[in-house]
Amino acid sequence: MASRLEQKSVASAGVIWSIPPETLSEILVRCLDAKTPRKRPKYASNSQAASAVELSSHNFPLYLTEISSWWRQVALSTPALWTSVQLSLTDRSAQQNSRILGLTDFWLKRGIKGKLEIDVACFFPFPYDSSGEAASLGHLVDRYSVDLRLICLTGLPDVVLQRIHQTLAHNSFDNVEEIELEASTLEVWSTRFDALETLPCLRKVCLGTQDTIHDTVLHDLKLLFLPWHQLTHFCVSNPTAPSICLDILRQCPQLEFVKLSLIAMSFKDAPSLTLPNLCRLQLYMFPAVFDPFLDTLHLPSLYDLNLSLSSLPPWNPLHSDFWRRHAAQLRQLALQTPAMPVPFSRVFHTMSQTSSLTLKTRMTPELLGRWCREAEPLLPALTHLDLQIIYPLDISLLNCVRMILAFLTERRNPPPRSTLDWLLSKPARLERVELHDATDYHMRSCELIGMDGSLAVAMEIEFDRIRALKTGGLDLQWEIDGKDILVSRDAPVGSEMDA
Numbered sequence: 001m002a003s004r005l006e007q008k009s010v011a012s013a014g015v016i017w018s019i020p021p022e023t024l025s026e027i028l029v030r031c032l033d034a035k036t037p038r039k040r041p042k043y044a045s046n047s048q049a050a051s052a053v054e055l056s057s058h059n060f061p062l063y064l065t066e067i068s069s070w071w072r073q074v075a076l077s078t079p080a081l082w083t084s085v086q087l088s089l090t091d092r093s094a095q096q097n098s099r100i101l102g103l104t105d106f107w108l109k110r111g112i113k114g115k116l117e118i119d120v121a122c123f124f125p126f127p128y129d130s131s132g133e134a135a136s137l138g139h140l141v142d143r144y145s146v147d148l149r150l151i152c153l154t155g156l157p158d159v160v161l162q163r164i165h166q167t168l169a170h171n172s173f174d175n176v177e178e179i180e181l182e183a184s185t186l187e188v189w190s191t192r193f194d195a196l197e198t199l200p201c202l203r204k205v206c207l208g209t210q211d212t213i214h215d216t217v218l219h220d221l222k223l224l225f226l227p228w229h230q231l232t233h234f235c236v237s238n239p240t241a242p243s244i245c246l247d248i249l250r251q252c253p254q255l256e257f258v259k260l261s262l263i264a265m266s267f268k269d270a271p272s273l274t275l276p277n278l279c280r281l282q283l284y285m286f287p288a289v290f291d292p293f294l295d296t297l298h299l300p301s302l303y304d305l306n307l308s309l310s311s312l313p314p315w316n317p318l319h320s321d322f323w324r325r326h327a328a329q330l331r332q333l334a335l336q337t338p339a340m341p342v343p344f345s346r347v348f349h350t351m352s353q354t355s356s357l358t359l360k361t362r363m364t365p366e367l368l369g370r371w372c373r374e375a376e377p378l379l380p381a382l383t384h385l386d387l388q389i390i391y392p393l394d395i396s397l398l399n400c401v402r403m404i405l406a407f408l409t410e411r412r413n414p415p416p417r418s419t420l421d422w423l424l425s426k427p428a429r430l431e432r433v434e435l436h437d438a439t440d441y442h443m444r445s446c447e448l449i450g451m452d453g454s455l456a457v458a459m460e461i462e463f464d465r466i467r468a469l470k471t472g473g474l475d476l477q478w479e480i481d482g483k484d485i486l487v488s489r490d491a492p493v494g495s496e497m498d499a
Contacts, residue, residue, distance in 0.1 A: 024071070025078040032060055041284060061107075076117040082110035084117035084150075101136045108144050114175045117150035122157065134285050138163040145171035155210060161188050168195035178204040178233075185209055186219060186238055194225035202227055206259075208237030218263060219429035223246050228252045232277070235259035242285075242293045246270050256280065262289055270448055274298040282306040290315055294322035306334040308360075314339040317347055331381075348378035355428065356384035363389045363437050382411070383431045392439040398455060401462045408433060408466065412474050432475040437485075 061081040065072040075081055085107045087100055120137065137160060153164060163184045176199050183189065186209050205226060221236035228251035239261045255278050261285050262285035269292065279301045290309065309315050315337060317323040318390060327350035357379065411430040467486055470476045477484050
């Protein structure tokens, strides 16, 4: 006689197999939508790193076809499962790349026509004959040209991108809304690229190379013949001339997101430029052109600003007309700068609505302590914080940890106060904090190992308090050389670092 547990399992299985096909189809689609989307892969310098991005989540529809013949039938007849395909081609898979591209053909045949998305990342750490992949990938894009909505081809050898350029120029891509192309070198972008000019639905364009950004290698935007007037997103990774950037931006009234890198090249003051819809701006530039370029812009919808300054002299936002116009409306700010000539507290006074802050500048414990005392009243809306920290040899790690703990505790669980000032300010509760420790890993390990017994116990107590905040719901990471030192609850700090 079957046990109650076995009977219950059989009954549950019966319910699963009796689900109507249209209901099962909807469940499968919702499961696919619920999966965390894979990050667009970047160029990997070796096969092992490349294989790390070959996540199984994007093969989810294939797994559904292996459960049973009925599930296979339902999955294959559900177009929404097959609309987007993501593939990684590596040197290790070179013998199977044609087979992989054949799988893509099988996949896209079943997708929603006019909504297909193809995302192919190539990882080739050394030169090789890629003419076969170029032809296969070109034929694949040819075949589905009228039905593609998104084309993302990253880490491409130049020969592949040149083939894709020809494909784009000689086919009708009436439904393409987003295109992301990454070449091996800037050579491809140094010639006329007009394949995208006539695409009627194109809204988002991202162009880049695997090369490291150099001051002397310019991406001439005049060689791009894009439908500028209809673009909402535009990204270019290599440096461009500031004056040419402004000329291009004047042709883009619909822009909502821009990512550019500007070379250190002087240019005359330009007429002001208003982009009414631009809400997200990312710039990598040299301070010499920073203020002249930014002061030209008027962005009434801007809320997300990401600025990376590559060198000295330091930028003073309080002297910037752009900052005075836009600081009060910022909700997200990411700032990478070698130094700031004024105290952060004076800058924070101008950012009352900022809820997400990323600072990529090495903060010493002294500066971190200033954070603990000043950040609460000056950033009342702050909920997400990302900091890079470092401490010199003459500063105790224990004191550094205690200052961080004091700040986190204050903002995570604000204590009740009776003062009118607190009632009016009511700082927001921290939800996510990421600390990237730039201190030399070996130096920190030596300090932890060399602690006497009482200091080691005190250190572990402080870390336990920080972990308690993590347990209480704070999304908290403290990384040293890519390792989160708060992950383990049982191992002592010294052994964690030795591992």
